[in-house]
Amino acid sequence: MATTLYSTPCRSLATSSSSSSSLQPCPLSSNLAYPQRVTFSQRFLASKVSLKSQPQPYQIPVHTQQPEGTVTAAVTPVENGTSHKQLKADLLSLKSPDESEDGFEKDENESSVSITVVGASGDLAKKKIFPALFALYYEDCLPKHFTIYGYARSKMTDAELRNMVSKTLTCRIDKRENCNEKMDQFLIRCFYHSGQYDSQENFAALDKKLKEHEGGRTSNRLFYLSIPPNIFIDAVKCASLSASSGNGWTRVIVEKPFGRDSESSAALTKSLKQYLTEDQIFRIDHYLGKELVENLSVLRFSNLIFEPLWSRQYIRNVQLIFSEDFGTEGRGGYFDHYGIIRDIMQNHLLQILALFAMETPVSLDAEDIRNEKVKVLRSMRPLRLEDVVIGQYKSHTRGGVTYPAYVDDKTVPSGSLTPTFAAAALFIDNARWDGVPFLMKAGKALHNKRAEIRVQFRHVPGNLYNRNFGTDLDRATNELVIRVQPDEAIYLKINNKVPGLGMKLDRSNLNLHYAARYSKEIPDAYERLLLDAIEGERRLFIRSDELDAAWSLFTPVLKELEEKKIIPEYYPYGSRGPVGAHYLAARHNVRWGDLGTDVDH
Numbered sequence: 001m002a003t004t005l006y007s008t009p010c011r012s013l014a015t016s017s018s019s020s021s022s023l024q025p026c027p028l029s030s031n032l033a034y035p036q037r038v039t040f041s042q043r044f045l046a047s048k049v050s051l052k053s054q055p056q057p058y059q060i061p062v063h064t065q066q067p068e069g070t071v072t073a074a075v076t077p078v079e080n081g082t083s084h085k086q087l088k089a090d091l092l093s094l095k096s097p098d099e100s101e102d103g104f105e106k107d108e109n110e111s112s113v114s115i116t117v118v119g120a121s122g123d124l125a126k127k128k129i130f131p132a133l134f135a136l137y138y139e140d141c142l143p144k145h146f147t148i149y150g151y152a153r154s155k156m157t158d159a160e161l162r163n164m165v166s167k168t169l170t171c172r173i174d175k176r177e178n179c180n181e182k183m184d185q186f187l188i189r190c191f192y193h194s195g196q197y198d199s200q201e202n203f204a205a206l207d208k209k210l211k212e213h214e215g216g217r218t219s220n221r222l223f224y225l226s227i228p229p230n231i232f233i234d235a236v237k238c239a240s241l242s243a244s245s246g247n248g249w250t251r252v253i254v255e256k257p258f259g260r261d262s263e264s265s266a267a268l269t270k271s272l273k274q275y276l277t278e279d280q281i282f283r284i285d286h287y288l289g290k291e292l293v294e295n296l297s298v299l300r301f302s303n304l305i306f307e308p309l310w311s312r313q314y315i316r317n318v319q320l321i322f323s324e325d326f327g328t329e330g331r332g333g334y335f336d337h338y339g340i341i342r343d344i345m346q347n348h349l350l351q352i353l354a355l356f357a358m359e360t361p362v363s364l365d366a367e368d369i370r371n372e373k374v375k376v377l378r379s380m381r382p383l384r385l386e387d388v389v390i391g392q393y394k395s396h397t398r399g400g401v402t403y404p405a406y407v408d409d410k411t412v413p414s415g416s417l418t419p420t421f422a423a424a425a426l427f428i429d430n431a432r433w434d435g436v437p438f439l440m441k442a443g444k445a446l447h448n449k450r451a452e453i454r455v456q457f458r459h460v461p462g463n464l465y466n467r468n469f470g471t472d473l474d475r476a477t478n479e480l481v482i483r484v485q486p487d488e489a490i491y492l493k494i495n496n497k498v499p500g501l502g503m504k505l506d507r508s509n510l511n512l513h514y515a516a517r518y519s520k521e522i523p524d525a526y527e528r529l530l531l532d533a534i535e536g537e538r539r540l541f542i543r544s545d546e547l548d549a550a551w552s553l554f555t556p557v558l559k560e561l562e563e564k565k566i567i568p569e570y571y572p573y574g575s576r577g578p579v580g581a582h583y584l585a586a587r588h589n590v591r592w593g594d595l596g597t598d599v600d601h
């Protein structure tokens, strides 16, 4: 049968154009019409052919691995009695002469990349990692020879993993043309291997499977540790000793939390370095992959109008605000061990601060940027207890609905004092930022979901129009808002004359609203970061000295909060958070910018 399959008229088919008009049926004893080269993808799809349903026409997408891309061929079981079982068996047995065992064409000169999601059965893998990988595939950003492996203890077959991935996959691509077809093509590159995280033997079995897919090509391997932190080291040890690449690169993406204070973070780094070099470790902070965070440097360093203003001379304060309109919801077990300061401030908000405040790097090279970030972090004063306010959400009934308290979460120990809200004032003791408060505010179960950077500028000295603003001169200062999410935007609040004969001023926005300006969707942060890790770009990943500096700022206050058992200020679920945050800001002569003075937002 195989010789009939690869008959000449059909061979030209798969390697030529992807237009359906060029598809020609190739006669086969079982009356199938199919393309010349039946690849692995078809064999996987053939496994779907055994659908319990009645015979019907199938569209089988064929990833030819040719530069021309993808062709689609109709495979139609017809009335001649071919059973589904036979059809499946026929398709599964097909193999092109120049295919390797996994069905991909052999090309010894090219390298392959495998991405192993360790903890593939978990929440993050389903919510973020697989969707991001699919989006990258859809956008043709993944290398030609790639394989994705899910690894976890749960028992699953490849088909079950694929099913899980396709069911949970919701991402920006969903509404795009050909999404389903691309999804099918993507899924056939996804496999599953069940194993323990501390078993070298299980990782060695994975290694064997990876080698089969690599088909003799140079193998590059990326492991994404999407597992709880207490098993990071076991998994790194086993992956590096039993499944790292022999002839290409091996990289490991490590998810936060990177420890819970300076000591545990240093211990984690030390253990990781027993098995990996710093260059192999990609510590992910997904906020660095967000579009507007990446744009911060562009805004600052490529617009003459901003950089000269970027200092204590013109900037009165900077605010970094994160809020979520939902509670810990199921992640209370993890959260209670960390709290909002470790979950959001010490990493996401501090990383943004470092990018915002760093000096101009020598170049856009990862090391140059990270050098500047470390300098800023090391110029900062460790956070003092008096400059922190903590809160915890309590139950609240609104519109007949009762929203739970943090401690109502079954995974949270009763009487927990873990903060779900915090506000803090931080200072950078260097020439550029001396005396400028950097205020952070982060909370769960608040009134909205938002992440933004607010830059409040100083008053105009001797402002000719002061009297037009009445007594509230604060309202007259300029404010630059970088809204990271949702509904990405950058807007500058300016004072403007209201058109008309009188002299009335108002506050208006010069507004760059992304949805209005750009038709392209914004990629998810995980897409950018995964692609960077595959490409070896480290700019958006955290270096170990950055991490040390970050922990040095927060460790003393975290210890004090815990040792002194400071009671958080309770705020109702869905509110704007504890009033203490306003007093803290007022002590530093700051008014939070997110309190409703924005126009059109």
Ligand SMILES: NC(=O)C1=CN([C@@H]2O[C@H](COP(=O)(O)OP(=O)(O)OC[C@H]3O[C@@H](n4cnc5c(N)ncnc54)[C@H](OP(=O)(O)O)[C@@H]3O)[C@@H](O)[C@H]2O)C=CC1
Pocket: 119, 120, 121, 122, 123, 124, 125, 152, 153, 154, 197, 225, 226, 227, 228, 229, 231, 255, 256, 257, 334
């Ligand atoms: N979920 C999220 O939104 C975010 C998560 N993170 C981080 O990403 C990582 C993964 O998060 P998430 O997916 O939520 O984690 P999960 O709790 O869902 O764990 C992932 C997988 O790890 C295995 N696992 C869980 N607990 C244990 C255990 N005690 N011992 C051994 N294996 C275990 C399970 O797989 P199996 O039983 O099949 O082996 C599970 O499916 C964590 O480090 C987390 O802090 C970071 C940011 C956001």
Ligand SMILES: O=C1O[C@H](COP(=O)(O)O)[C@@H](O)[C@H](O)[C@H]1O
Pocket: 286, 324, 343, 451
């Ligand atoms: O790292 C984390 O981030 C999420 C918020 O991420 P976002 O991209 O949805 O803004 C947060 O919910 C979670 O607690 C934290 O661990």
